[in-house]
Amino acid sequence: MSIFESFTQIRTLLKTIDINAVARLSKKVDLNKMMGVVSKMSEEDLGKMLKFMEAGSGKKKAPPMVNGDFYELTGTLSPEDKLIQMKVREFMETEIKPIANHYWNNAQFPMHIIPLMARLDICGLTYKGYGCAGRSALLEGFIAMEMARIDSSVSTFFGVHSGLAMGSIYMCGSEEQKQYWLPIMQKMKIIGAFGLTEPEVGSGAAGGLTTTCKRIGDEWVINGQKKWIGNATFSDITIIWARDLSDNQVKGFIVKKGNPGFKAEKMQDKMALRTVQNALITLTDCIVPESDRLQNANSFKDTANVLRMTRAGVAWQAVGCGRGAYELALKYTMERKQFGRPIAGFQLVQDLLVTMLGDLTAMQTMVYRLSQLQDSGVLTDEHASLAKVFCTLRMRSIVDHARELFGGNGILLEYDIARFVADAEAIYSYEGTKEINSLIVGRAITGESAFV
Numbered sequence: 001m002s003i004f005e006s007f008t009q010i011r012t013l014l015k016t017i018d019i020n021a022v023a024r025l026s027k028k029v030d031l032n033k034m035m036g037v038v039s040k041m042s043e044e045d046l047g048k049m050l051k052f053m054e055a056g057s058g059k060k061k062a063p064p065m066v067n068g069d070f071y072e073l074t075g076t077l078s079p080e081d082k083l084i085q086m087k088v089r090e091f092m093e094t095e096i097k098p099i100a101n102h103y104w105n106n107a108q109f110p111m112h113i114i115p116l117m118a119r120l121d122i123c124g125l126t127y128k129g130y131g132c133a134g135r136s137a138l139l140e141g142f143i144a145m146e147m148a149r150i151d152s153s154v155s156t157f158f159g160v161h162s163g164l165a166m167g168s169i170y171m172c173g174s175e176e177q178k179q180y181w182l183p184i185m186q187k188m189k190i191i192g193a194f195g196l197t198e199p200e201v202g203s204g205a206a207g208g209l210t211t212t213c214k215r216i217g218d219e220w221v222i223n224g225q226k227k228w229i230g231n232a233t234f235s236d237i238t239i240i241w242a243r244d245l246s247d248n249q250v251k252g253f254i255v256k257k258g259n260p261g262f263k264a265e266k267m268q269d270k271m272a273l274r275t276v277q278n279a280l281i282t283l284t285d286c287i288v289p290e291s292d293r294l295q296n297a298n299s300f301k302d303t304a305n306v307l308r309m310t311r312a313g314v315a316w317q318a319v320g321c322g323r324g325a326y327e328l329a330l331k332y333t334m335e336r337k338q339f340g341r342p343i344a345g346f347q348l349v350q351d352l353l354v355t356m357l358g359d360l361t362a363m364q365t366m367v368y369r370l371s372q373l374q375d376s377g378v379l380t381d382e383h384a385s386l387a388k389v390f391c392t393l394r395m396r397s398i399v400d401h402a403r404e405l406f407g408g409n410g411i412l413l414e415y416d417i418a419r420f421v422a423d424a425e426a427i428y429s430y431e432g433t434k435e436i437n438s439l440i441v442g443r444a445i446t447g448e449s450a451f452v
């Protein structure tokens with residue numbers, strides 16, 4: 001190296017060095033000796049030393065990221081699927097989170113989000129053809145989780161339309177019905193609802209529907225009531241399940257908005273999922289053409305096929321509700337200070353957080369496998385029921401602990417967590433209660449039916 005080159009190099013180096021700091025350092029240590037030792041160190045050791053020195057200098061370490069995906073399940077998604085998941089997350093965080101409490105408090109549904117949701121292009125995600133993407137149940141599960149992570153009401157609205165209503169047509173409709181309805185439902189140009197439960201018949205729907213249908217020529221006459229029917233106050237079509245008076249079998253019908261025999265009244269004063277518009281439906285000599293009867297729904301077994309698919313989705317929803325609550329609580333404990341330090345630093349608080357994370361991680365890995373079973377076409381009723389039972393139970397425990405960690409603020413809507421606690425109660429009970437799903441699993445593992 002020439003003298004000129006050495007001089008240039010020294011000048012460049014000097015520009016990057018804080019001369020005053022070097023002067024201060026030279027008073028404390030033998031600089032020449034230190035340079036000799038440090039220059040011989042490996043890059044890895046240098047990095048470690050720097051970290052150690054930064055910690056000693058009082059520089060604050062950045063707090064860990066708040067992330068409920070502890071076993072990094074998202075990392076197993078393909079880049080394309082991850083992109084869809086992140087698109088949904090962004091939508092939920094920017095469009096829904098800021099308005100969720102307002103609509104929940106006023107028990108109204110934010111109709112303006114429907115065209116925004118349509119742009120996500122995620123309706124009927126697992127169905128093949130008819131404008132649907134034919135993607136995996138696993139991705140659909142992740143999407144249900146992302147939605148419920150922010151707002152279980154929006155996730156329920158979507159699950160009823162895309163899962164229960166579109167699913168009934170996809171699984172039980174004729175080719176013609178599928179060709180007509182699914183593409184417009186996929187684009188959310190029309191919204192669907194699903195009417196199975198009745199005022200006096202909930203858990204016992206399989207054998208006990210009192211809503212009846214009777215064929216007269218090319219038409220059917222339906223009479224009865226349906227309770228709890230999500231989206232039905234404004235839906236364009238509602239799938240109505242009724243018992244055929246001639247053969248006693250359950251049949252499904254596409255009942256259109258405006259049918260004079262169809263009345264949907266909004267259910268008032270719910271304490272959970274208040275944004276979801278649940279209706280009490282009264283069918284009085286409601287005339288439906290044979291062409292609107294689901295042509296491949298011949299008994300309750302066909303209804304149960306739809307419920308098996310959506311029950312798996314509800315398990316994912318429970319994971320989302322639990323994850324949202326855990327993440328809110330973790331963030332809060334890192335920010336909230338008592339006794340002069342963040343409450344996250346207290347042992348009893350960490351114990352609760354770890355208990356919640358353990359539950360959440362068990363739920364996530366369970367539904368992950370559940371969707372794999374679904375994608376391989378081997379999902380059974382008992383698989384879906386076990387996940388529904390386990391995940392909704394653990395969700396209830398997580399939201400409970402989360403609320404506890406918020407102290408008094410935990411009952412204020414503005415901190416979000418109160419909404420999670422309330423909404424968990426509905427997820428716990430719908431699509432089959434804990435008892436009914438336990439009986440389904442119990443029958444499978446013992447070979448004995450404990451249903452009455």
Ligand SMILES: Cc1cc2nc3c(=O)[nH]c(=O)nc-3n(C[C@H](O)[C@H](O)[C@H](O)COP(=O)(O)OP(=O)(O)OC[C@H]3O[C@@H](n4cnc5c(N)ncnc54)[C@H](O)[C@@H]3O)c2cc1C
Pocket residue numbers: 160194195196197200201202203204227228229230272273278426429430431432433434435436451452
């Ligand atoms: C927010 C919300 C949204 C809903 N959305 C819809 C919808 O869109 N469409 C729809 O069709 N339905 C919907 N439902 C209805 C839901 O599926 C029912 O509430 C659920 O199936 C339970 O029925 P039930 O409320 O009539 O309770 P019941 O059947 O009366 O049960 C009451 C209690 O008795 C227990 N029980 C009943 N039978 C047995 C037994 N054999 N052994 C042991 N215990 C038993 C139950 O587990 C429960 O604890 C919704 C419900 C809610 C809360």
